[in-house]
Amino acid sequence: MSRKQPIYEIGPFISSADNTDTQLNVYACDKLFKIDLFTSSFESSPVLLAEYLRHVRRQEPEWIPDGSETWEFEDPLDEMHDWILQPFLPIFQELGSLDPNRKYTLEDCLFAEELHYTVQVVENKVVPIYLSNAKNMKHHVFGARLPSSVDYSMFPVYRPKEVQVPISADSAALPGVPRKVSIHGRPQPSFFKIVFGGGMHIAAREILTYSKIRMAKFDPPILASQLEGLVQDDNGYVMGLLLSYIDGGGTRLNCIDGRDPKYSELRHKWVDQVSHTLKQFHSQNIIWGDAKAENVLVDVNNDA
Template sequence: MALRDTTDVPSELPKYSIAGWETTLNGFILYMCVRSARLNIHVLTQNFHSSPIAIEAVQRATAKISSELDEPDLEEYHEEIALQFLSELQKLAPPIHHVGKLTLEEIEACQYYDCQLEFYDEVPRPSAITRKGAEEENPNDIWYDPQPTPFESIFPQFQRSEVEVLYDDPSTALQMIPDKVLVQGQLLFWKPSWSSREFKDVVGKYSKIYRSGLRPDQLPTSRLYGVVVDKKGIPRGQLYYWIDIDKTPTWEQVEQAPKELREKWVSQIQNTVSTLHDLDVIWGDVQARNVVIDRSGNAIVISFEGGAVKGWIDKDKMETKEGDLQGLERLVDYIMNDDSSLRLRDKEADLKWCGTER
């Protein structure tokens, strides 16, 4: 679904993030962030003229978004759309040299913009970027839920102003995508949420893990420390205990790991999934990237948001124990079998991205 004639982009791209997306009747809206600026990119087929190939690409992308399956080429398609507007959005969000303590509240988007992606004869034409009025600049519009509601849980709640973002370079502090944070002196991992339903499901799973009383060495999973809410009590993200990660079981790491170590990882992951199911917890998004290896060489299961990547779990088995077991079987194959189709797929995609052959 590649776009043709992508707008020229500087060789060193400024950092940006795709905050989310949602479907509409005639396409979808892509949410893009650069520092303090948030851009809503409307990709709608009524703005495509004499461009049947581009229209078909939008329709395929919209169907994949609606399916809730993570498609490898969907992320690439979204990135190509974002690149059409990156240079202009960069100008609207100039670099700021930040000094001193930085919090999530300060790094949140504070300027909101709209634009359209148009096509003429299969050639993309980015529209002008327009600033949204003050009455429209509502941070809640980034949520998939039209009316998110306050949330209560057994975990402590924090305001964004209480979460300190750690950074190294003051000149790019407001340009970074935050993840490493401090709360009350505790080193944590910050993960934003875009859906209150997903948020409640995730916190519910971690509540069961917490109430089990099992220590991390007994049940090696990521652990929730607390949640972040806005001034109205609307949930905005989760705070996880920091994991000192050594590696993730990518195709390259798996190829290099000795058989005995891979067998250890497989055994740990299998035991973790079995224990989770005993607690009535569904892992959900079973795949290699949702396992990390800590400095002690132990496999830790992370990411309980659900969803699925194509090839790992069938759509009709998503968010079920059966789906977990299907994904687990394929994960074991990924780790132990050099001819695993999923491992070969990842390897091919990486080598294609790097433009090299090994």
């Protein structure tokens, strides 16, 4: 059964190992709804509390469906949003649609007007509770200051307002996590990889690796994404990396059943390509660090 196009876009889901409180970040039109969900808010209704905890449990990386789960798979995060956001839909609908004539940028996505909500249970129903409004504030989820020792001078730096986010005609909201972006004057799109708050050391390590890749002389050229620039806000926070865009519909190697006979020849090709890339990296003392199937994209030419 096809899933109805929602009137919102899902952003980062925040949880903690210390408790079962969570936070949803949802875009409706050009607004960001930050929705804090506290376990204590559901305790007056045992049924709703059990349902909330079921959804939270399904977000855990080690969660495996048991025999009581239906055979038809639905993304657990989508399902949680479908459930908790039902009473928010009238609020979202009042916002209207995106302006089809406007060119939206990362500035609009990363610094959207933020509406802060929580929920309460009233007569066994989940009710939205408005808390506050903030506009043009730095989103605490995105952006990190890099150590002063990190040299990224060989890469161009762009402000969020310089990076355009393509919006399709049927989009009801800004993307929760912008991916495909473009820069004025450049013919090819880029892939925007968000740097999350607290991701300073990960970003620094990636920039160092991409710096080595840019300076290396590979012959023949390798099949690997390149760092094309950084996105930095006015306060010096690096919001994300601009990587070369790989057109493949997001197909990752771990999502392809290599046992399927139709992939028998391609499987050998992909092994050779990935092995060649890693061999070339190692010849230049470049350690990728997380070479695994879920990090290998297959493009429209069936190259890995």
